Amino acid sequence: MVKNFYRKVGFGLSLQDEVPQDPLQWAFDQLDQVPLFTWKGNIFSEKEMREKYGEFVYGDRKILRKKYKNDKNKYRREKNKLRHKTGQKFFESNELTIRHNEAINGKTPVFERFWHFWGNHFAISEKDYLAEYSTGPYQREIIRPNMVNTFEQMVKDVTTSWCMIHHLDNSESVGPLSRWGMKSRETINENHARELLELHTVSPDAGYSQKDVIQMTYVMTGWQQKWDPKRLESGDVWFNFEMHQPNEKIILGKTYVAASKRELYNVINDLVHHPNCKRFIATKLCRHFITDNPTEDMINPIIQAWEKSDGFLPEIHKAVVKTAFEYTSTTKKFQQPETWVLQMVRMFGLYWVPKPERMKYDFIREPTDSQSEIKWALEELGHLPYRPAQPNGWSDFEADWISPELIIRRLIFASKMANRGLRRDDNNIKAVIRKNFNQSEKIYKLLNSQDEYKNKLAIVCNSSEMLKA
Numbered sequence: 001m002v003k004n005f006y007r008k009v010g011f012g013l014s015l016q017d018e019v020p021q022d023p024l025q026w027a028f029d030q031l032d033q034v035p036l037f038t039w040k041g042n043i044f045s046e047k048e049m050r051e052k053y054g055e056f057v058y059g060d061r062k063i064l065r066k067k068y069k070n071d072k073n074k075y076r077r078e079k080n081k082l083r084h085k086t087g088q089k090f091f092e093s094n095e096l097t098i099r100h101n102e103a104i105n106g107k108t109p110v111f112e113r114f115w116h117f118w119g120n121h122f123a124i125s126e127k128d129y130l131a132e133y134s135t136g137p138y139q140r141e142i143i144r145p146n147m148v149n150t151f152e153q154m155v156k157d158v159t160t161s162w163c164m165i166h167h168l169d170n171s172e173s174v175g176p177l178s179r180w181g182m183k184s185r186e187t188i189n190e191n192h193a194r195e196l197l198e199l200h201t202v203s204p205d206a207g208y209s210q211k212d213v214i215q216m217t218y219v220m221t222g223w224q225q226k227w228d229p230k231r232l233e234s235g236d237v238w239f240n241f242e243m244h245q246p247n248e249k250i251i252l253g254k255t256y257v258a259a260s261k262r263e264l265y266n267v268i269n270d271l272v273h274h275p276n277c278k279r280f281i282a283t284k285l286c287r288h289f290i291t292d293n294p295t296e297d298m299i300n301p302i303i304q305a306w307e308k309s310d311g312f313l314p315e316i317h318k319a320v321v322k323t324a325f326e327y328t329s330t331t332k333k334f335q336q337p338e339t340w341v342l343q344m345v346r347m348f349g350l351y352w353v354p355k356p357e358r359m360k361y362d363f364i365r366e367p368t369d370s371q372s373e374i375k376w377a378l379e380e381l382g383h384l385p386y387r388p389a390q391p392n393g394w395s396d397f398e399a400d401w402i403s404p405e406l407i408i409r410r411l412i413f414a415s416k417m418a419n420r421g422l423r424r425d426d427n428n429i430k431a432v433i434r435k436n437f438n439q440s441e442k443i444y445k446l447l448n449s450q451d452e453y454k455n456k457l458a459i460v461c462n463s464s465e466m467l468k469a
Helices: 023-028 046-067 072-085 091-105 109-121 135-143 151-159 162-167 179-183 191-200 210-220 262-272 275-289 296-309 313-326 337-348 369-380 404-419 426-436 440-448 453-461
Strands: 223-225 237-239 249-251 254-256
Touching (some): 023 313, 046 072, 046 135, 091 135, 109 275, 109 337, 135 162, 151 191, 162 223, 191 210, 210 249, 249 262, 254 262, 275 296, 275 313, 296 313, 337 369, 337 404, 337 426, 337 453, 426 453, 440 453
Antiparallel strands (some): 223 237, 249 254
């Protein structure tokens, strides 16, 4: 029985989707190329978003705070105008609309699921208006294109991206023996180096020490945003040798000769080829797609694909898909709220993503309710993908999503969605169930136990079979 597979690695099959003759090949065919976005509305570039961010922080920090320092009410009113002018309350909703449109209406749901995974692996936590301006474009322009590249290249591009440099305060890290450090009291900031080791590559299982973290921090000194009085910290990332710690560094027992910006790339090369990195990432992939507690038999094929392809992500992804397929009948994976919403909407043909014309924003007033609805709903369900509380991203463990409160919120949400597009016909619901669930007869009984249509959809979408794939 492979029906759950379409939800395990994708967002399920809609009434209009044909059931693939070869489920594995159906999934494999989605992983070799980066699909073009099908969204016909505005897609703002990462650079445009940094300019908007710079406009906001400069206008607030350098103009409004000084101009209205003695009038707090006037300051608040003018700051709200600046928020609208720079789209601060709009851009995150626009990014979520693009993201959800690809998951629901795109032709490559398996690719989109992996994109969501990597965006969460290289998470940007909620700080400094990053969710408002930068996290979505970072995931679109840094992570997404690298999904047909090696893991090494993805790590390099993520590590030196503006969003990650700003998120982890690497611009503030100054080598004490650098030319800059010798003339000032500024010192190192360990944030970025620690997360590169702990969360992005080898994990603590590699046995690195605090000395290794310090040495990694020295390697990363000098990587910063260009700063100027008008754009402040929103400039491009560059390598500033004046702030880079000279001399050799020793990380996990290997010595690295000071070699300007190449030094960081050399270290990343060794980190991504470290056995603990392969195991750590393979385990996370299995945990996300297959089960909370993956076995060695699940993890090893992914490590083998990594080693055989030298970390080429499409081959790693195919190994994950193949393993998920093999364990479809014997494992269940609890779905995070956003994934659950996208599966419900795609399978049952519900209206969710606004039309492009509804996402046109005038940069004068608050975004409309329809423009903000996706964000509000995900916030109510406890899962705003661009706003994890910590740099380790949103949890993949069932225990963190199974509270009575969060389940009640899902029930309420599904009930509200019942009048959004799917013809109120039990046969339609049953047709969707037949395509997507191994235990379809069990779900039919739940369906028949309810009289009101909104209750039918709510109970089906909150059955254990729907909550787990």
